[in-house]
Amino acid sequence: DGGITQSPKYLFRKEGQNVTLSCEQNLNHDAMYWYRQDPGQGLRLIYYSQIVNDFQKGDIAEGYSVSREKKESFPLTVTSAQKNPTAFYLCASSISGKGTEAFFGQGTRLTVV
Amino acid sequence: AQSVTQLDSQVPVFEEAPVELRCNYSSSVSVYLFWYVQYPNQGLQLLLKYLSGSTLVKGINGFEAEFNKSQTSFHLRKPSVHISDTAEYFCAVRPQNTGKLIFGQGTTLQVKP
Numbered sequence: 634d635g636g637i638t639q640s641p642k643y644l645f646r647k648e649g650q651n652v653t654l655s656c657e658q659n660l661n662h663d664a665m666y667w668y669r670q671d672p673g674q675g676l677r678l679i680y681y682s683q684i685v686n687d688f689q690k691g692d693i694a695e696g697y698s699v700s701r702e703k704k705e706s707f708p709l710t711v712t713s714a715q716k717n718p719t720a721f722y723l724c725a726s727s728i729s730g731k732g733t734e735a736f737f738g739q740g741t742r743l744t745v746v
Numbered sequence: 747a748q749s750v751t752q753l754d755s756q757v758p759v760f761e762e763a764p765v766e767l768r769c770n771y772s773s774s775v776s777v778y779l780f781w782y783v784q785y786p787n788q789g790l791q792l793l794l795k796y797l798s799g800s801t802l803v804k805g806i807n808g809f810e811a812e813f814n815k816s817q818t819s820f821h822l823r824k825p826s827v828h829i830s831d832t833a834e835y836f837c838a839v840r841p842q843n844t845g846k847l848i849f850g851q852g853t854t855l856q857v858k859p
Contacts, residue, residue: 637789664845673755675836675851676790683845691846723789725847734780735847737789 635660639724639738646718646745654709654741656724662736663729665707669693670721670740682707683729711743718745748773748841750850758856761829767822767853769837777839779820781811784834784852793835796820807831832857 637658646652658665664683668676678691682701696715701707707726711718721742725735753768771777778797782790794805801813811822820837837850 666847668849673851675752676849678846678848681845681847689845721787725790727847729845734792734795735790737782737791739789740787742787 637724637726637736637738639722639741642739642741644741644743646743648745649713651713652711652718652743652745654711654722654724654743656707656709656738657705658707658726658736659705660726660736661704662726663704664727664735665701666725666727666735667691667697667699667707667709668723668725670723676723679709718743748775748777748839748846748848750837750839750848752835752837752850752853754853755851756854756856758858759827760858762826764825765823765827765831765855767835767837767855769820769822769850771818771820771837771839773818773839773841776842778842779811779813780838780840780847781805781809781820781822782836782838782849783807784836786833790836793822827855827857829857829859831855 640655666681667679680699682688698710723740724738727733727735749772751770759765780795781793784790796803796813804810834852
């Protein structure tokens with residue numbers, strides 16, 4: 634089946650450790666996105682990429698890093714510099730082009746203790 | 747910069763009653779508009795989108811939305827809700843000159859029997 638796969642669904646880490654969230658898509662989409670969701674704050678854009686080997690910061694990029702070495706993959710690393718990393722993280726992809734909607738993965742809930 | 751404001755954080759409504767979820771946006775350029783629905787601990791699913799043409803857009807599950815350019819609004823409506831419509835709803839905009847997809851804070855629709 635075509636879609637976006639985020640893994641794992643739940644992730645626990647100790648404070649001070651870096652952690653990488655996986656996002657893979659087989660939709661042949663050029664654009665990929667990472668969002669952070671917190672209660673009452675909606676979805677806030679962390680990073681997005683419109684093409685392989687290129688990505689742009691979103692509104693809350695501090696403490697996060699990404700790479701886009703393959704069209705299918707857009708991993709997000711939550712570094713120890715992120716002050717409050719516990720959140721629900723959503724990955725999305727879309728066809729590059731006007732008016733195209735984004736398709737979302739099922740999310741990863743990260744808890745840092 | 748663009749922004750999206752969902753005017754109600756929670757909307758309680760009785761089953762079979764009509765509902766309207768309000769969304770206003772701010773942008774210096776033309777935008778494409780979207781409504782998504784999210785069920786607990788899941789990703790987002792597209793309800794409907796406005797790209798151009800008729801300002802009344804019909805989506806899945808009996809939802810519709812009307813684009814009002816002068817008021818920069820894109821309110822979501824359903825004439826008769828069901829218990830299964832209980833979920834969180836997000837309004838989003840994509841400026842026509844960028845790949846960014848910007849979300850509002852979300853509205854929780856609570857349908858009561």
